[in-house]
Amino acid sequence: MKLTFETAPDAVNHVLCSKIPDVLRKSSAGRNAFDVSAVSIGALGPFPLYVADISASGAMSKPKFFAWRFLLLNGEFAISAADVSNVEKDHLVLSSVHFGRGARKTQEGIRFAQSVAGGSARMRLLSIPRMHMLVIWLLARKTIFVITDASENIIKLSRSEFIANLSERHENQRRRRRLTN
Template identity: 35%
Template sequence: MPLNIPPAPAAAERSLSAALQSTTVPSPHPLFLNRGALRPVLPLPVHRLAPVLDPAVPATSRLTGWRFLLENGGRAVGAAETMLTADGWAFSHFGEGPYIASTERAVRRAEALTGSYQPRLLSIPELYMLTLWLHTDPAADPAEGAPRADDILVPLAPAPPGITADHPVRVDALLPLLADRLRIAAPAG
């Protein structure tokens, strides 16, 4: 298997476990009412891409959290995210929607690629976009690093107009398109 899924920090896992056991944490969907049946799987570090206005400048990102798919009966029914705070890891929120199935599809397809990768999620909030980021250094610290030119991004569905969802593309090929989209989305100053 070419994917080296890094372990989530123990404190992030503990905060998620506490949220799953809590009766005071709000749930977005009735599927989450029986939280005892939910099992966290596929922990992925979530990085936020810094705005890319010039594709000639190397991309940068920062770790913002860890996202876990929540499985019930062998199928992913939602997600839970933890966030990094000044005091350490804390539960952020439960989620649902199309990114759950899209993440599963992207990971399955990534497992069939040649080469070894460390899967991560890369968020581009200005474009309402989330990608599976296949980092070409499978032994890297999952909290560190930035997208490298030879890394692969798989835009998750739904992707912004003009960007093909579920299609793996190298960072150096997608960055110019992202830069164009971010320039258009940037407020006039």
Template identity: 30%
Template sequence: MPLHVPPAPAPALRTVLTALSSPTAVREARTPSLLRARGPVTPELPLPVHVLDHVAADGVPSVRLAGWRFLIRSGERAVAAADTMPTADGWAFSRFFEGPYVTATESALRQAETMTQPFQPRLLSVPGLYMLTLWLHGDLTADAAAGRLQATDLLVPLAPAPPGIAAHRPHRVADLLPVLTLRSTPAPLLRTTA
């Protein structure tokens, strides 16, 4: 298998397991698919979630770790996801959720498993475009919490992707980053003279 899924911090996993075992946490999450799940549910495929804050004038992206996401599996498929976030004391459970990104993440991971080159999977959020990508990092020994995009890494936009960006199509960072930078830069205000 070409994907080398990094281990999540043990305290982050414990917070998800605790939330899953709490009927109150699951009920208050209001994720119908998690409430309807038959049989045991398990957190799997932990992925570090990084956020693209900005791209400097020299083209170097600023990326930071925002948390870890676990796909929650029931039977043969992921029915929800659980997010954790770093705190001053370690890790805290953040939320359960469902929706298109859960299915899209699972689909993109299956797609990445068919590639010949090995990768370390991560998620990269681009808040300025309301976009989430599967980030396939080429350095398998890298610390998953370290956020350094390499030009040869691949980004696979998850559906729904912004207009004009094809979902589930792998792009090299060197090719997609300029597009993301241009799209997320606010247009200058036009001044009119009277």
């Protein structure tokens, strides 16, 4: 599938390029993930990042645009993710940098989405913080969701399958909380 992306403002790339080297040098996680002196840090993106919540009844709220997400690369491999967001109107900042498996799983999910048969789709990332989920959201004739969760599985779901999966995960989470409280 050919993926297309929403166009980010030019300033988004500027914010990332001007701030990320300092973040990587000053953070212990950054120093462990990158040898800043020896490697050229690359970036994949930016990808529009939307955020939604899930109610107690299991219904998902309407997603809202939150930030532009970059995957930071060490060679070909995603090592971390960086978000550039608006703090105020027309004032972009590097709002967060995430180290860990999430960036790698997102990169794998994007590759999977590109391999899905079909025409073209506009790609977004959808975060559901309460469920600790980051989902690749493909907008095409039929909306497709690609879940890259903590397991090694990558799951492709239609809108109705995604809502059912999300509801089931939410109910399981509620049951676990009841057991531990």
